[in-house]
Amino acid sequence: EAGVVQSPRYKIIEKKQPVAFWCNPISGHNTLYWYLQNLGQGPELLIRYENEEAVDDSQLPKDRFSAERLKGVDSTLKIQPAELGDSAVYLCASSVAGDSTQYFGPGTRLLVL
C-alpha cells in the first residue's frame, strides 16, 4: 500500500514569493491534515479536511495561507506571500474517518530567504 505522498520535498524561495505544496493521501483515507513543524517542536495542525470539507481551519493564518481539496482526495496548501518566518517543514497526514491513527508523508522543507 502506498503511503502519503508529498511534493516537492524541498523548496527555497525568496520572501514575498508564492509557494504551493501538494499532498496525496493513502487511498481510502477520508481525513487529511496539514501540519507545520518548526525545528525542535512537534507538528502543529493547520487544517483538517473530512473529504472535501475543511472542518477545522482555526489555526490556519488565512491572510496568507490557503488550502483546497477539491475532489476529496489530493490537497494543495498555498502561501502567498511567503515570509521569513514561514520557513519550516510542512507535513501532510491522513487517516480513516474517526480513527486517531494518522499516517504522515515525508514533508516539504521550506526555506524562505
Add this chain to the structure above:
Amino acid sequence: EDKVVQSPLSLVVHEGDTVTLNCSYEVTNFRSLLWYKQEKKAPTFLFMLTSSGIEKKSGRLSSILDKKELFSILNITATQTGDSAVYLCAVFSGSARQLTFGSGTQLTVLP
C-alpha cells in the same frame, strides 16, 4: 487548551542501554495517546494506547498508559544506533478530533 509535555527533551546513551521516555498530558475528552518515531523525515507510527495498564510491545519497544495520572512511558531496551531519532507523543481529543503533539525527545544512541 490541550497540552502534551515530554521529558527529557534530549537523551544521550550508549548502545545496549535501556531508556524510558515520558509523556504527560492534559486533554479534553481523551480518546487515545500515540507514539511516533521521527528520523530526518516523516513521523512513523509506533503505538496507539487507549486503556490504562495494558502494555503495548513491539520488539525492543514497549509503552504503557496511565489514564488516572495522565501520563505514558515509552521504553526501549538494548538500544541500537538505529534507535536514534526524535520520539513524539501525541494525544487525540474526541472533542477537537485532532492530535496535539509534544515537543519530542531527541534520543541519541552512541556506538
